[in-house]
Amino acid sequence: MHFERGRDYRRAVQYLQHAGQRxxxxxxYVEAVAHLTRGLELLKTLPDxxxxxxQELMLQAALGQPLIATKGFAAPEVERTYTRAVELCxxxxxxxxxxxxxxxxxxxSLTRLDMQAARERAERLLYLAQSTHDPALLLEAHRAxxxxxxxxxxxxxxxxxxxxALTLYNSQQHRALGDSPSPQPxxxxxxxxxxxxxxxxxxPPPVYGERVPGA
Numbered sequence: 283m284h285f286e287r288g289r290d291y292r293r294a295v296q297y298l299q300h301a302g303q304r305x306x307x308x309x310x311y312v313e314a315v316a317h318l319t320r321g322l323e324l325l326k327t328l329p330d331x332x333x334x335x336x337q338e339l340m341l342q343a344a345l346g347q348p349l350i351a352t353k354g355f356a357a358p359e360v361e362r363t364y365t366r367a368v369e370l371c372x373x374x375x376x377x378x379x380x381x382x383x384x385x386x387x388x389x390x391s392l393t394r395l396d397m398q399a400a401r402e403r404a405e406r407l408l409y410l411a412q413s414t415h416d417p418a419l420l421l422e423a424h425r426a427x428x429x430x431x432x433x434x435x436x437x438x439x440x441x442x443x444x445x446x447a448l449t450l451y452n453s454q455q456h457r458a459l460g461d462s463p464s465p466q467p468x469x470x471x472x473x474x475x476x477x478x479x480x481x482x483x484x485x486p487p488p489v490y491g492e493r494v495p496g497a
Contacts, residue, residue, distance in 0.1 A: 291324045291325075291327050291328055292328060294321075294324055295321045295324050295325050295328070295337055295341075296337070298317045298318065298320050298321035298341075299317075299318065299321050299337070299340055299341055299344065301317040302314045302315075302317035302318035302321065302341070302345070302348075303344055305348070306344065306347060306348055309351075311347075311348035311351040311352050312348075312352055314344075314345075314347075315345065315348045315349060318341050318344055318345040318348070319345070321341050322338065322341050322342070322345075325337060325338055325341065332374070335370055335373055335374055336374055338366075338370055339367060339370040339374055339377065339379055340379075342363050342364075342367040342370060342383070343367050343379045343382065343383050345363050346360060346363050346364050346367065346382075346383065346386045349363055354393075355390055355393035356390065356393045356394050360386065360390050361387065363386075364383045364384075364387045364390065365387065367383035368380065368383055368384055368387065371383065380410060381407065381411070381419055382495055384403060384406060384410070385407060385495055387403050388400055388403040388404050388407060388426050388430075391403055392430065392433070395433075397430060397433050397434050400426075400429075400430045400433070401427075401430040401431070401434060403426075404423070404426035404427040404429070405427060407419075407422070407423040407426050407427070408420075408423040408424065408426070408427050410423070411423035411424075417450050418495070419495075420446075420450055421447050421450040421451060422447075424443045424444070424446040424447040424450065425443070425444065427440075427443045428441070428442075428443030428446075428447060431443065432444075
């Protein structure tokens with residue numbers, strides 16, 4: 283890659299980020315991990331500036347999805363990547379990346395059955411979503427809290443949050459999620475698997491096959 287050979291590492295990092303994102307769009311996840319990881323390696327050669335922190339955040343946030351696809355939700359690399367991304371979000375300040383990377387950490391905790399961590403992260407997701415008043419984020423946050431509470435055996439509280447998620451769901455707005463070739467179930471399908479017609483919790487909310495929203 284000519285930017286790297288020419289020691290123009292900043293442009294090389296940007297190129298690798300774009301290459302990684304294009305690979306993700308093609309579901310070429312091994313290739314994406316290689317590009318994004320190389321970008322992070324080259325970034326270490328650059329001065330520690332706010333611009334570098336923002337660039338690292340973009341790389342780390344993008345890296346989570348292909349790591350999940352290639353290594354699984356519970357892989358230590360997934361936790362490290364999303365934990366670092368959360369740290370960078372807090373360093374950079376107000377950033378739209380915080381919700382999806384925190385959602386990735388929630389999925390990691392839930393898959394590892396670290397239910398207390400899952401609950402804490404889900405509650406933080408709900409706080410973030412409430413601060414934005416974004417219905418799509420509120421839907422995912424209520425589902426995250428409801429799922430966590432379900433696995434903790436707090437079924438009444440879980441039902442309230444899952445019902446909130448169903449209320450927020452709009453089949454037209456979220457049709458792309460349900461029709462996506464990825465294995466992510468739509469919120470409508472999640473709801474059908476969670477509650478009886480009378481609103482009682484029926485089965486555990488799905489976890490495996492999830493895709494991080496916004497990724």
